[in-house]
Amino acid sequence: MLWLLIHSVSAQRPTQGGMFSFDDEDLIETLDAENVRVHYSLSGPNQVLLEDQDQNGIPDYPELVALTALEVLEFYALEGFKPPVTEAQMGLLELGGSEAFDFYLVDFGGSADGQFGIDACDQSQCSGFMVIENDFEGYGYGSIEEATRVLVSHELFHAVQAAYRIELSSWLSEGTAVWAEHIFDSELWDFYGLCGFYLEDPTRSLDRPPVGMVSGFSYGTALFFDFIALQLGTEFWVEYFDLLAFDPQALELDLLEELLMTYETSLSILWPIFSQWNLASGYRSGLIESYPYADFLAEVPAEEQASVDENIHKTHRFFPLSSVYFFIEHAGGTLNFVIYDDLQQFASNESVRLSLMSISDEGASIIAPVNQVIDAWELSDDQYKQWELPAGGYWLVGSHPYRADESTKVEFCFGATCDLNDDNKVSSPSKSEKKGGCSTVNPGNNSVLMLFCAVFAVLHRRRFYSRML
CATH class of the missing domain: 1.10.390 (Neutral Protease; domain 2)
Known part of the structure; x- marks a missing residue:
């Protein structure tokens, strides 16, 4: 309409x-x-x-x-x-x-x-x-x-x-x-x-x-x-x-x-929940707490996804008051999350929040309903996290629940074979990629713009x- x-x-x-x-x-x-x-x-x-x-x-x-x-x-x-x-x-x-x-x-x-x-x-x-x-x-x-x-x-x-x-x-x-x-x-x-x-x-x-x-x-x-x-x-x-x-x-x-x-x-308490609810929408709704109308909504996109035996290894910028979603198909056994940056730079009261969520479909479908929050933590908590998990699909949910003038850049690896001592580091982003979030202009009362x-x-x-x- x-x-x-x-x-x-x-x-x-x-x-x-x-x-x-x-x-x-x-x-x-x-x-x-x-x-x-x-x-x-x-x-x-x-x-x-x-x-x-x-x-x-x-x-x-x-x-x-x-x-x-x-x-x-x-x-x-x-x-x-x-x-x-x-x-x-x-x-x-x-x-x-x-x-x-x-x-x-x-x-x-x-x-x-x-x-x-x-x-x-x-x-x-x-x-x-x-x-x-x-x-x-x-x-x-x-x-x-x-x-x-x-x-x-x-x-x-x-x-x-x-x-x-x-x-x-x-x-x-x-x-x-x-x-x-x-x-x-x-x-x-x-x-x-x-x-x-x-x-x-x-x-x-x-x-x-x-x-x-x-x-x-x-x-x-x-x-x-x-x-x-x-x-x-x-x-x-x-x-x-x-x-x-x-x-x-x-x-x-x-x-x-x-x-x-x-x-x-506070936003630091509510925003990570908001990020999780937004994942449990559309086809992914129905098994965990979310909006009463979650099945009427669209699904959030995966920023990156990896198949069995692949890792997600990248540098990502977490922008203030935003969320990001990474999906991985896991063969079963150990699943790792590794940060390659010095944790001291995140040691403030305004750290990125992360959560690991599982899906109901053993076939690891990216549109399968989300069924559990397995873990939740702050970026500054641990350099290395490890879980023993059955085969299936898993979501890494990142949320930046704070206002800030700049984004938070993190190099990380999420997958079965991620290693804290990995020598294959992601190269630093270019200067143009280091800019913070977008800004907007005031439309004022311009009738053409209207x-x-x-x-x-x-x-x-x-x-x-x-x-x-």
Whole structure:
């Protein structure tokens, strides 16, 4: 199916012109439902679906948008989140002709399916409006109801975010908006598909999405936000957003770590579990603790795999707040893990965490369910580890559960014949390979960039839903 524009964009309302707007030929009507107003066209280029099953003289689709918006707003309020900021709070006139939150149903022409537009901001909050596709013809959603629930829940959460801070990093903004879709309606497939963008790139730092346009990775970080909610409760994120508003200058990850401490936990405790849960997803799920929907998710890729009688011997960079997975087929007997670096360089309180996990299939299939955590340790604990294990497949899971300015480079060997005194060391990486994690640029309010993001989103949803249907 389709997608959403980026989290927020300063834009003209469709009645004022701009990128997505009504036409002079449109016959515009409004529908009021409590604190929501829907603007739609009965004829013209932006005409909505005119089906009227209840024969009350109002097309069903604008009614569906209004009722869904009321349901979403009530749900977020019950969860403890702030409501969207009103025009009156920003000192604006009634830009949509009333005090209600405005929805505009216009034709995106397949380039996007919705966006939260910003009218004005003060030093801490923004108010705005919603623009949503007028008929979803040619889009890949299973139904108009599904499309509406995805779009309204996602984009309204961007309006909620704007009640706490003017701007958020894309991984936080889009990740929590996709997560909000999921907690509103866990039957929406959008969440599960988008999480695949994170799972396919686990070696990337959580807070370092690809440079440039907002990518699928930022949307896929929703998996992390739901993992924390499953561990600590949805109220954790309500408290987190309160902290964002209380200290608008504080770094997002600083506040996250601060709040985790009040829950008597930390990223260093939770991240290795997150890494293990992500391995036990898709075909590999079902035998050990993981997400209640783990079988709906994609599988993480193996960074490297080795057949029987082969070792995995390499130099790897562990990036902060990332995970990596190595798979080996073992003939049975001794299995070794050796570090060829001086352990003193890892002797800090921020060491990489490792775990050894087994699979259920004696045939050592890389997609077999994971069934046990055999061992877990810190990189700085042992130069050499050894296990006596039956034949089968085994995963070495590495996670860097700390924030850091640089990655941690480790030369290691994982296999049956690894030797602490191995002379076949891996050569040092080139200077270009020694750089730390990726960085991202602030997309700001560039409307062209917003359109590119929208196109990416649309294309993704089409691919994903065609796969699911």
